Each structure stands twice: as C-alpha cells, then as structure tokens.
Amino acid sequence: MRALTSKELRQLYLDFFKSKGHAVIGSASLIPENDPTVLFTTAGMHPLVPYLMGEKHPEGKRLTDVQKCVRTGDIDEVGDPSHCTFFEMLGNWSLGDYFKKESIAFSYEFLTDEKWLGIPKDKLYFTCFEGDKNAPRDTVSFDRWVEMGVDPSHIVFLPKKNNWWGPAGMTGPCGPDTEIFFDTGAEPCGPDCKAGCDCHKYLEIWNNVFMEYNKVADGVYEPLAQKNVDTGMGLDRTIATLQGAKSVFDTDAFAPAITKIAELSHKGYEDNADTVKAFRIIADHIRCAVFMLGDQRGITPSNVDQGYILRRIIRRSIRFSMQLDMPDGSLNEIAKVFIDQYAPFYSELEQNREKILSELKKEENRFASTLKKGIREFGKLVAVLEGKTINGVDAFHLYDTYGFPIEFTVELAAEQGLSVDVDGFHAAFRAHQTLSQAGAEQRFKGGLADNTEATAALHSATHLMQAALRKVLNDDNVAQKGSNITAERLRFDFSFPRKVTPEELLEVERLVNEAIKADVPIICEEMTVAQAKEQGAIGLFESKYGSKVKVYTMGEFSKEICGGPHATHTGALGTFKIKKEEASSAGVRRIKAVLIP
Numbered sequence: 001m002r003a004l005t006s007k008e009l010r011q012l013y014l015d016f017f018k019s020k021g022h023a024v025i026g027s028a029s030l031i032p033e034n035d036p037t038v039l040f041t042t043a044g045m046h047p048l049v050p051y052l053m054g055e056k057h058p059e060g061k062r063l064t065d066v067q068k069c070v071r072t073g074d075i076d077e078v079g080d081p082s083h084c085t086f087f088e089m090l091g092n093w094s095l096g097d098y099f100k101k102e103s104i105a106f107s108y109e110f111l112t113d114e115k116w117l118g119i120p121k122d123k124l125y126f127t128c129f130e131g132d133k134n135a136p137r138d139t140v141s142f143d144r145w146v147e148m149g150v151d152p153s154h155i156v157f158l159p160k161k162n163n164w165w166g167p168a169g170m171t172g173p174c175g176p177d178t179e180i181f182f183d184t185g186a187e188p189c190g191p192d193c194k195a196g197c198d199c200h201k202y203l204e205i206w207n208n209v210f211m212e213y214n215k216v217a218d219g220v221y222e223p224l225a226q227k228n229v230d231t232g233m234g235l236d237r238t239i240a241t242l243q244g245a246k247s248v249f250d251t252d253a254f255a256p257a258i259t260k261i262a263e264l265s266h267k268g269y270e271d272n273a274d275t276v277k278a279f280r281i282i283a284d285h286i287r288c289a290v291f292m293l294g295d296q297r298g299i300t301p302s303n304v305d306q307g308y309i310l311r312r313i314i315r316r317s318i319r320f321s322m323q324l325d326m327p328d329g330s331l332n333e334i335a336k337v338f339i340d341q342y343a344p345f346y347s348e349l350e351q352n353r354e355k356i357l358s359e360l361k362k363e364e365n366r367f368a369s370t371l372k373k374g375i376r377e378f379g380k381l382v383a384v385l386e387g388k389t390i391n392g393v394d395a396f397h398l399y400d401t402y403g404f405p406i407e408f409t410v411e412l413a414a415e416q417g418l419s420v421d422v423d424g425f426h427a428a429f430r431a432h433q434t435l436s437q438a439g440a441e442q443r444f445k446g447g448l449a450d451n452t453e454a455t456a457a458l459h460s461a462t463h464l465m466q467a468a469l470r471k472v473l474n475d476d477n478v479a480q481k482g483s484n485i486t487a488e489r490l491r492f493d494f495s496f497p498r499k500v501t502p503e504e505l506l507e508v509e510r511l512v513n514e515a516i517k518a519d520v521p522i523i524c525e526e527m528t529v530a531q532a533k534e535q536g537a538i539g540l541f542e543s544k545y546g547s548k549v550k551v552y553t554m555g556e557f558s559k560e561i562c563g564g565p566h567a568t569h570t571g572a573l574g575t576f577k578i579k580k581e582e583a584s585s586a587g588v589r590r591i592k593a594v595l596i597p
C-alpha cells in the first residue's frame, strides 16, 4: 500500500482517470446555484445535475474532479475517527457513457494496482443493492466484483437505506450504488458486523452510484434518458487508510494545524480525551470556515441560512479554543496554516486570504469577550439550578446578551448532565421578537435566528399550506418539489402546470388561517410506511427513513410524513400570509409565505 500524501492522492486520482479518457474539471462553489433544497454542496453530483439529466457537458461524457463539500448534519460526530464538516470528494463521472462494468473495473484497478494505490485485495469489502419494488437486485455489480477476483464472502447485499443514492432534495437523478470499504483490522462489534456496519471497523472510502432513475415524486422512479456513473471517494478517509492513521485527523491533511494548535495552547494533542476532541473540533471547524469564507461565492457570518451555519461553526471553535486557553487571534494563526496548505490547489483561498482572516477576526472579536462572560453566567446559573433543566428564559438570556446559539447552550448543559427547555427558549425568543421595535434586521445583537420556534412554526405552516393547495387546486398531483425555511419565511416549490390565481391564493390563505384558528394539537406518531399510507398521509414514502416514519397530524387539516420539528399546536403559528407566487422551473411553482405573530 502506498503511503501517499493528500496532494499526491489528489493528483494520482486525476491522472488515473485522465489516462482513462476523463476530462479534469474544477471544483464548483460550496454554495449551490439554483437548488432550493440544500444550503451547501454536499456531494459532487449537485453541480452536475443538469448533465446527469441529459444536458450536454462542454468537456464531454467522461469527467473527473475534486469537489469541495460541506455536511453539517453530523457535526456532533466531529472528533470521532472519520467525520469532518468540510471534505473533498474525488469523483469520476460517466454522463451516458460507460456504466457498471467499466466503473467497477476502474475502481478496482485504481485501488489495488501497485502502480496506483496498491491496497491489499483482502482488505477490501463491498456492498451492493439488494433490490426492491422500484429497482432490481444489483447482481451485475456483484458479478463484476467477483469477476475482478473479489471473494464473494467480501460482498454483501443491503437495502435502499444503505445502497441507494440520490440528491439531498426530494426529486432528481438517483440509483443503486455499490460501496467500497477498507477493513481497519478492528475487532468486529458483534456477530452481525459486516461492511456497512457503522462501528468503524469497515471504513467507507468510495461510493459508485449508478444513476439510471429520475425520482419524480414519492415512490415514483422513471428511467433517466441516459445511464450515468457518479462516484465519490472521500479524500481524507482514503488518506487515513493509506497512511495507516487512526483517524482522519492523524494524517498530513491535519498535521500542520494540530501542531499549530499545540504551539498556541501549550498542550499536547493526545494529553487526554478532552484535548483530542478539542484539537480535532478546532482543526475541522477552522478548515471548514476557511473554505466557506474563501469560496468563490463566499459567505460571511450572519443570522440566517449559510451564514448562520458558518457563525455556529466559528463560535463553536472559539469555545473549544478557550477550553485549551489559546490566546486571542489563534483562529487566524490556524486559518493561515490551512490557507497556505490548500491554496496551491484552491486558488480562491489565496485570492480571498484577507477576507478570510478579517472575517474570522471580526467574529472572534464579536464573540470571544462575551463568551467568557457568558460562560461565567452559565456557571452561576448551574450553581443555583434546582433540578436538571435550564429554563427557556435563562437560555434566552444567554442568547440575547452573550450570543450563545441555542445549540451551544444545549451542548454546554449536556456536558454537565443537564438539559435545556428548548421550547421555553423559543417561546421567550418569540415574545421578544413581538416586543422588539427594531424589526427583523437587527433583532438580536449576538443572536442567531434559526432552528428555533420560528422555523418550527413555518414548517407546520408548510404542511397546512400543502394540504390547502391540494384542496384549492383540486389536484392530488400537487407534490412537494423543494422546501426551504429560514427564521423569516417559508419557501415551497411544488408541481403544478400553471400560475395559481390571486383568488386561489386567497383561498389557500383562508384555509390555512382557519386551521390555525381551530388551534388543534400537532400530533407526532411513529408508524410503518404501510400504516402511514393506509391513513392517507402524504409525503416521502421511502425506506431511507428506516422502517418506521414519523407522521404529523394536524386535526382534519393535514397528515404528512416528516422528520419535524413542528410547533405543538396550530394556534401558535400566528397569521399566515402568502407573499409571492412565481414559476420556479418548468411545471414547478414557488410560493413564499410568512407568519405574522
């Protein structure tokens, strides 16, 4: 096995696919264009969706790239051996050109041939799609791995939950995949431990997706005009594998930052479990912040959307840097390490060097001093706490006065075995919002408006609106195409062939407000997909949610499969008002609406 550096692996990967007739394309921005369903590019396929759907790519049918990605869904896992918020995905693409057989042969050659990665064959394990009512069992991939010389006992078939890939949104190109794992040599976690198990024995390094379907609605898959291949190999994970490192943080990608943190904090990375965690979180979060701030469509910290995520990441790293007693200005020192390291490959980081450093500094100045006071305040609060729960008003005080994101307070509390009355926090938030004369622009100086009661209420309003649209437009085919909620408004895309008239919009508003006035409880029940269907719930009938789904019911008005969160009763929503109705794309309409407290 070749112990390559990150830089060498990037180059080798692109060289390999170039030698197989692929054109090298640059990484797209981290901020997706025209995609209402996601805040960040979370996979290499996002920027290529039009080409997967059949549009001609100027560089041809075989492409290879290194795509910048951000996934914050797993932010609490950061610190474990394999999760990062920012990562680079190595990809090779066939746009209606080669398919399963060639894709698998390419992957196997690149992984195992001495000329390329030279990974011992017996260390590799594979998963294939087991088949369901939408698509057959993927025996073609299984047979091909065996043909390549893989021992059949190293291949397992798994359901859609594991071996199917589609965009983060609800519709679009998708298909079965075959995933490649490296056996780290750790003990199996139990008798059923096999590739696909998430105990860290088998590390997923590469995912080959065979996109031959277009998901048009819940449970409805149409064949795509062309069969595509989308593969994604995680750069950090593969490097950790090749370097025999115990985690992605113990590789050349993070070594310079870890050294810098040790220098600034006068502590050792591996002094104890707390330092390991803090070093890893700081390194991961600063790298992510550097790429967000330095992106070609760069963002800055704010209270909504991408800016909120960025702010939360920076503030979280400030907290951990304080835990390590790092001096003011440390963030910039660590950021410089990453800029120097990555700029040769991502020139936008060099172009935006000043912006990255000044924005980080500004956020540090804004937050670091109040953080210290806030932590003291938190300590006092805990000292006199009766019971195990911090009340909503106190959590709001930490937020309003000290700029503590609610997630942050919840995390601090959890470290002490305490919980936070998050509902109470949201209630205090809304009460303040109603009282504030300052308006939406500058509601909370240090505050963050997201994932709060405001978004939960708008989420519930979205359900009511979808139900009302179906009623008013008399069309069960009105199906959700995308949804995006900020603290200020909801945005909902749905399939419908023409403009919705002003009269119809008024009627939708009236029905939603009627449901709000009725003040019915919003009830969440877990049930199987079959039960949900039987009860007439709308929403995404997909096994990717696991065998059980959550169904939210609002009286007679709405019943929908959804992950939540929602308000507790419709009366809490305020007054519903549609702001705008417009075309989003062919056959898809978009509505923006607000709730007035």
Ligand code: SER
Binding pocket: 042, 043, 044, 045, 091, 165, 207, 208, 209, 230, 231, 232, 233
């Ligand atoms: N889209 C797939 C993934 O993100 C392969 O690139 O895993």
